[in-house]
Amino acid sequence: MPTPHEAEKQHTEPEEADRPPSMSSHDAAPLAARSRNPCCLCWCCCCSCSWNQERRRAWQASRESKLQPLPSCNTCAPPSPEEVQSWAQSFDKLMHSPAGRSVFRAFLRTEFSEENMLFWLACEELKAEANQHVVDEKARLIYEDYVSILSPREVSLDSRVREGINRKMQEPSAHTFDDAQLQIYTLMHRDSYPRFLGSPTYRALLLSGAPKPSPEA
Template sequence: MEAVLSCEACAAPSEEEVRLWAQSFERLMRSPAGRSVFRDFLRTEYSEENLLFWIACEDLKQEISRSRVEEKARTIYEDYVSILSPKEVSLDARVREVINRKMEEPSPQTFEDAQLQIYTLMHRDSYPRFLSSAFYRSLARGVSRSSSES
């Protein structure tokens, strides 16, 4: 999991990439540099756990080993779903109930409903604030300025 997170900041975004992030949340989330910048923004809002949960779920979906699926699912549950976790994400009761049932036999799709709920939350709430933030505007100006200086 740490390898996935440390790779998030692999390459500096291009001016075009930064501009495209404003066109759609999907583009932002598909971009490793976009996720890294968005994560930094979420950290300022004390909601970084939403993106970390989403990334962990994406990682789980790629897993094929049964024992690794179970291990990763339990870690995700303990880190983001358990009410005892300091990084608990905000999920409704129905989704929590579904997860609790699925945890009896975890699969790569165990957190599908929860992941969609958190993705939607980030899309509707955090993403518009990100785009209007000084954080994003300064990044967009900085990328634009540095590419015109080259």
């Protein structure tokens, strides 16, 4: 028969079955990891997507910092009424005018196709470059910015032109993108240019240069 002291000890100490199970360091580590990173159980649909988005944003910022298109006509004089009217005569006249390119680029932005003008300008800049090291770098950036299928600013090129670019990129030159530039130029001419001539933007420019009616006597 237990003494009163032993009976009290048995009553106060919890039995082994009543104690919470101890957690080993091996069991605690995965639990802590899961609490810190709740999306590990759905890595493919959560963490991977977030990581890809961050990577794409960083990639885009890097490309924009290294490859800047030719400056737009922000400081040039306003076009004369005759110059504005000449833009309707041919697409070449529009594209040879700094003010015309600036206005047309703003119009393309409203149609979410500004990358066509940016690509064309980048190709013009490349063709004016004589330093081969600079040509190599600019050609690579143009490819990544406008030709790669991974780029958010990819321009529309047919398979023949793409294959030609891929071959030429092995030894880039100032004329690596000539065929692609012509194709995009033709696309803007046939697709965007007619809509530009009928746009409120161009009509407003025409009206702003029209002679004012003389006041009645």
